[in-house]
Amino acid sequence: MKILVGIKRVVDYNVRVRVKPDGSGVDLDGAKMSINPFDEIALEEALRLREAGKAAEVIVVSIGPNACQQQLRTGLAMGADRAIQVDTEERLQPLAVARTFLAIAEKEQPGLFIVGKQAIDDDNSQTGQMLAALWNRPQATFASEVQVEGDTATVTREVDAGLETIEIDLPAVITTDLRLNEPRFVKLPDIMKAKRKPLEVIPLSDLGVANDNTLEIEHFAPPATREKGIMVDSAEALVTELKNRGLL
Amino acid sequence: MSEREVMEYDVVVVGAGPAGLACAIRLKQLDSERSVCIIEKASEIGAQILSGAVIEPQPLDDLLPGWRDNMPPHCIPVTEDAFLMLGKTGSKKLPTPPQSNNHGNFIVSLGAMCAWMAPQAEDLGVDIFPGYAAAGIHYRQDGSVGGVIIGDMGIAADGSQKSSYMEGIEIHAPMTIFSEGCRGHLSKQLIKKFDLDKDCDPQTYGIGTKELWQVKPGKSQPGRVQHSIGWPMDSHTYGGSFIYHLENDRIAIGFVTGLDYPDPNFQPWEAFQQFKNHPEIKTLFEGGEILSAGARAIVEGGYQSLPKTEMPGALLIGDGAGTLNVPKIKGVHQAMRGGMLAAEHLGQHADGKGYDKALRDSPIMAELKKVRNIRPGFHKGLWLGLINAGWETITGGYSPWTLKNHADHTALKRLEDYQSPERNWIDRELPPRDRLASVYFSTTAHEEDQPVHLQVADTDICINQCTVEYGNPCTRFCPAHVYEIVEEDGEMEGGKRLQINAANCVHCKTCDIKDPYQIINWVTPEGGSGPNYQNL
Numbered sequence: 001m002k003i004l005v006g007i008k009r010v011v012d013y014n015v016r017v018r019v020k021p022d023g024s025g026v027d028l029d030g031a032k033m034s035i036n037p038f039d040e041i042a043l044e045e046a047l048r049l050r051e052a053g054k055a056a057e058v059i060v061v062s063i064g065p066n067a068c069q070q071q072l073r074t075g076l077a078m079g080a081d082r083a084i085q086v087d088t089e090e091r092l093q094p095l096a097v098a099r100t101f102l103a104i105a106e107k108e109q110p111g112l113f114i115v116g117k118q119a120i121d122d123d124n125s126q127t128g129q130m131l132a133a134l135w136n137r138p139q140a141t142f143a144s145e146v147q148v149e150g151d152t153a154t155v156t157r158e159v160d161a162g163l164e165t166i167e168i169d170l171p172a173v174i175t176t177d178l179r180l181n182e183p184r185f186v187k188l189p190d191i192m193k194a195k196r197k198p199l200e201v202i203p204l205s206d207l208g209v210a211n212d213n214t215l216e217i218e219h220f221a222p223p224a225t226r227e228k229g230i231m232v233d234s235a236e237a238l239v240t241e242l243k244n245r246g247l248l
Numbered sequence: 249m250s251e252r253e254v255m256e257y258d259v260v261v262v263g264a265g266p267a268g269l270a271c272a273i274r275l276k277q278l279d280s281e282r283s284v285c286i287i288e289k290a291s292e293i294g295a296q297i298l299s300g301a302v303i304e305p306q307p308l309d310d311l312l313p314g315w316r317d318n319m320p321p322h323c324i325p326v327t328e329d330a331f332l333m334l335g336k337t338g339s340k341k342l343p344t345p346p347q348s349n350n351h352g353n354f355i356v357s358l359g360a361m362c363a364w365m366a367p368q369a370e371d372l373g374v375d376i377f378p379g380y381a382a383a384g385i386h387y388r389q390d391g392s393v394g395g396v397i398i399g400d401m402g403i404a405a406d407g408s409q410k411s412s413y414m415e416g417i418e419i420h421a422p423m424t425i426f427s428e429g430c431r432g433h434l435s436k437q438l439i440k441k442f443d444l445d446k447d448c449d450p451q452t453y454g455i456g457t458k459e460l461w462q463v464k465p466g467k468s469q470p471g472r473v474q475h476s477i478g479w480p481m482d483s484h485t486y487g488g489s490f491i492y493h494l495e496n497d498r499i500a501i502g503f504v505t506g507l508d509y510p511d512p513n514f515q516p517w518e519a520f521q522q523f524k525n526h527p528e529i530k531t532l533f534e535g536g537e538i539l540s541a542g543a544r545a546i547v548e549g550g551y552q553s554l555p556k557t558e559m560p561g562a563l564l565i566g567d568g569a570g571t572l573n574v575p576k577i578k579g580v581h582q583a584m585r586g587g588m589l590a591a592e593h594l595g596q597h598a599d600g601k602g603y604d605k606a607l608r609d610s611p612i613m614a615e616l617k618k619v620r621n622i623r624p625g626f627h628k629g630l631w632l633g634l635i636n637a638g639w640e641t642i643t644g645g646y647s648p649w650t651l652k653n654h655a656d657h658t659a660l661k662r663l664e665d666y667q668s669p670e671r672n673w674i675d676r677e678l679p680p681r682d683r684l685a686s687v688y689f690s691t692t693a694h695e696e697d698q699p700v701h702l703q704v705a706d707t708d709i710c711i712n713q714c715t716v717e718y719g720n721p722c723t724r725f726c727p728a729h730v731y732e733i734v735e736e737d738g739e740m741e742g743g744k745r746l747q748i749n750a751a752n753c754v755h756c757k758t759c760d761i762k763d764p765y766q767i768i769n770w771v772t773p774e775g776g777s778g779p780n781y782q783n784l
C-alpha cells in the first residue's frame with residue numbers, strides 16, 4: 001500500500017504574524033517557514049505505518065512555488081520515499097487543493113491519503129473532508145489513533161464529546177489531530193540522503209484541475225487592540241472606577 | 249554509551265555568520281572538490297544574527313563579484329552621516345570622526361544578508377545544516393581537534409531521554425573552523441584548552457540591544473546613519489547608539505554598552521530604552537510598531553586581546569577570534585576577510601599551520617593596530633577618552649605605547665565600594681514596557697522540557713555571597729530577564745533562590761562574560777531553539 005501525505009508550507013508557529021500596514025496581507029518578510037505542524041504529524045503517522053509493515057511507500061505532496069521544495073526535502077529527510085511538488089504561484093483555496101490532491105490520488109492510487117486537520121495559516125479545516133467527498137471514499141477526521149489491518153483502518157477521533165472510534169474501508173482519507181503522535185527529529189545524515197531522493201515537479205496546469213477559487217479576500221486586519229488597563233490601589237477605587245464606566 | 253554515528257568532511261565550519269559563510273564559499277571557489285559543511289544552531293540561517301549593520305562592501309566585492317546587481321534584501325547605500333552628543337533633553341552635532349565616515353558603505357540587515365549568502369554557498373556545493381548546534385568538540389587521540397559533536401535532541405529537563413530522543417552525531421574533519429561569533433561557547437573551551445590567550449590581554453566585550461521598527465510614513469530617510477554618545481550614560485560607562493534608516497518606512501535602532509561598566513546596579517537594557525525615549529529620538533518612533541528586537545554581545549578587545557587563532561586541527565575566525573574594529577563598530581568586513589584568508593591559507597597549508605602569522609601580517613591586523621588605543625582610552629572616563637581618541641586618530645595609531653585591556657567582570661565594583669551616580673532616568677512612553685515584552689519581539693522559543701542551558705556552577709554563591717557583594721547583577725544585565733531571585737516556598741520558606749527562566753534566553757552571552765564570579769557557563773540548548781530574529 002502507498003500512503004500519500006499532503007504537506008503545506010506555512011509560517012512557523014513561533015513567528016509573530018503581523019498584518020501589512022496597507023492591509024493587503026500578512027507580512028512574511030524574513031519570517032521562518034515550516035511544514036504545517038498537523039501535516040508533520042500526518043507524515044510521522046505514515047512513516048510509523050510503513051515501519052510497522054502496513055505500507056510500502058510514503059509519498060509527500062505539496063502545492064506551491066519552488067520555495068515549498070524546502071518543506072518537501074524536510075519530509076524526505078524525515079523518511080518519506082519520494083516527493084511531488086505541484087508547481088503553482090497561485091494560492092489555492094481548499095476546494096482547489098482537494099481537486100489537486102484528487103488528481104494526484106488518481107495517478108498514484110494510494111491506500112491512504114493523510115493530511116493535517118487544518119493548516120495553521122488559514123485554519124480552514126476543509127481540505128481533507130472535500131478530498132474524501134470528491135474521491136468518494138470514507139474519511140476519518142481529527143484522528144488521535146490509527147490502526148491499519150488489511151483493508152480497514154480503525155481510527156480514534158477527537159470529537160466534542162470526547163473520543164469516538166470508527167472503522168473505515170481503505171482507500172480512505174485521514175486528517176490528524178495534535179495528540180496522534182510526536183514527530184521525530186531529523187537526523188543529519190538523513191538530510192544528505194534526502195537530497196538524492198526523487199522530487200517530481202508537476203505544473204498545476206498539467207493536472208487539468210479547475211482552479212475555481214470561490215472566495216475573494218478583500219482586506220486583512222489585526223484584531224482590535226485592548227485598551228491600556230489602569231491600576232487601582234483599593235477596593236473603593238475599583239468600585240468607583242466601575243461605577244464611572246457604568247459597569248456597576 | 250553507544251558509539252555515535254559519524255559523518256566526514258574535509259572542512260567543518262561552526263556557525264553561519266559572515267565569517268563562516270565567507271570562509272566556506274572561498275574554500276569551494278578555490279577547490280570545488282573539497283567537501284565543506286556548515287553547522288548552525290539557529291533554526292534558519294540568519295535567525296540568530298543580530299548586528300547594526302553598516303558594512304564596508306570591499307570583501308563582498310572580492311568574494312561575490314556582481315553582488316551589487318543581486319543585492320541582499322534590505323540593503324541600501326549610506327547617503328548621510330551624523331554624529332551627536334546627547335544631553336538629557338537636547339543634542340549637539342559633533343564632527344563625524346573619520347572612523348564613522350560611511351561614504352561608500354551599505355546599510356544591511358546582517359541576518360537577511362547571511363540568509364542571502366547561504367544559498368550561494370549551497371550552489372557551490374557547501375552542505376549547510378541549520379537547526380543543529382555544535383555542542384562539543386571531538387578530539388583525536390593526539391589531542392588535536394578532529395571535528396564537532398552535534399547536540400542530542402529530546403533530552404528532558406531531568407536529563408532522561410524522552411520518546412523523541414535522538415543522539416547527536418559527530419562530524420569529523422581534518423580541519424574545523426570555529427566561526428561562532430562573539431564569545432563562542434566552543435571557542436571559549438578551545439582558548440582555555442590550548443592556552444591561546446596566554447600572550448594577549450583578556451578579551452573585552454560590550455552588549456548591543458537592537459530593535460527594528462516600522463515607523464509612520466515620512467519618518468525614515470533611507471540611507472541616513474546616525475550615531476550618538478552621551479545621554480543616558482555617565483562618564484564612566486562607555487556606550488553609544490546607532491540609528492539606521494531603511495527603506496519601506498523602517499528604522500533600525502540600537503545601543504551598545506561596554507561591559508567594563510563599574511556600577512553593579514547598572515541596567516544596559518534600560519539604558520537603551522532611556523536613549524530611545526530621548527525627546528529628539530522618540531519622535532521618530534511615535535505611532536510606529538516594533539517588528540523585531542534582541543540583544544547580542546559584541547567583541548571589543550581588538551589588537552591587544554586577539555588570542556592565537558590556530559591550534560592543531562582548527563582555526564578561530566571572525567568575532568569568535570575578535571577581529572572587530574570597535575571605534576568603527578564594524579566587524580562584518582573583518583570577519584569576512586578573516587574567513588577568506590583562512591580559506592586561502594588552507595589552500596596552501598591544509599593543516600592550517602601559519603594561519604595566525606598570516607592573519608597578523610594581513611590588513612585585518614593592520615586595521616586593528618591603528619585603532620588599538622582608542623577603546624581602552626575610555627577607561628579614564630568619557631572626556632579623557634575623547635581626547636585620547638582624537639590624538640590616536642591624528643597620529644594614525646603610531647603612539648609608541650599600547651594601552652592594556654582588563655577582563656570585564658573584574659571591572660564590576662562591589663555595592664559597598666561604589667556610589668551609583670544619580671541617573672535621573674525618565675518615565676518612558678514608547679514600547680516595550682519591560683524586558684519580557686521585548687523578548688516577545690525576539691520570537692524566542694526553547695522546548696521547556698530540556699536541561700537548563702545556563703549552567704550556574706554554585707548557586708549558593710548567588711544567594712549567600714553575590715546578593716550581599718553585588719546585589720545579583722545578573723538580574724539586571726541580562727536583556728531577557730532570564731535571572732530572577734525569588735522567595736523559596738514549601739520547606740525552604742523564608743529563603744531565597746535563583747530562578748533561571750532559560751526559555752527566554754536570546755543567546756547574547758552577556759551573563760557568561762559579566763558575572764563577577766565567572767560561575768555562569770552558557771552552553772548550547774537543543775538545536776533550533778533560541779531567538780528567531782526577523783531581519784536584525
Ligand SMILES: Cc1cc2nc3c(=O)[nH]c(=O)nc-3n(C[C@H](O)[C@H](O)[C@H](O)COP(=O)(O)OP(=O)(O)OC[C@H]3O[C@@H](n4cnc5c(N)ncnc54)[C@H](O)[C@@H]3O)c2cc1C
Binds near residue numbers: 266383456565567
Ligand atoms: C549591536 C551590534 C551592532 C553591530 N553593528 C555593526 C555594524 O554596523 N557594522 C559591522 O560591520 N559590524 C557590526 N557589528 C558586528 C558584527 O555583527 C560582527 O562583527 C559579525 O556578525 C561577526 O561575524 P561572525 O561570523 O564572526 O559571527 P556571528 O555573526 O555572530 O555569527 C555566528 C554564527 O554562529 C552560530 N553559532 C554560534 N555558536 C554555534 C554553535 N556552537 N553551533 C552552531 N552554530 C553556532 C550563531 O548562531 C551565528 O549564526 C555589530 C554587532 C552588534 C552586536
Ligand code: SF4
Binds near residue numbers: 730757758
Ligand atoms: S541568559 Fe545570558 S545569554 Fe541568555 S539572554 Fe540572558 S544574558 Fe544573554
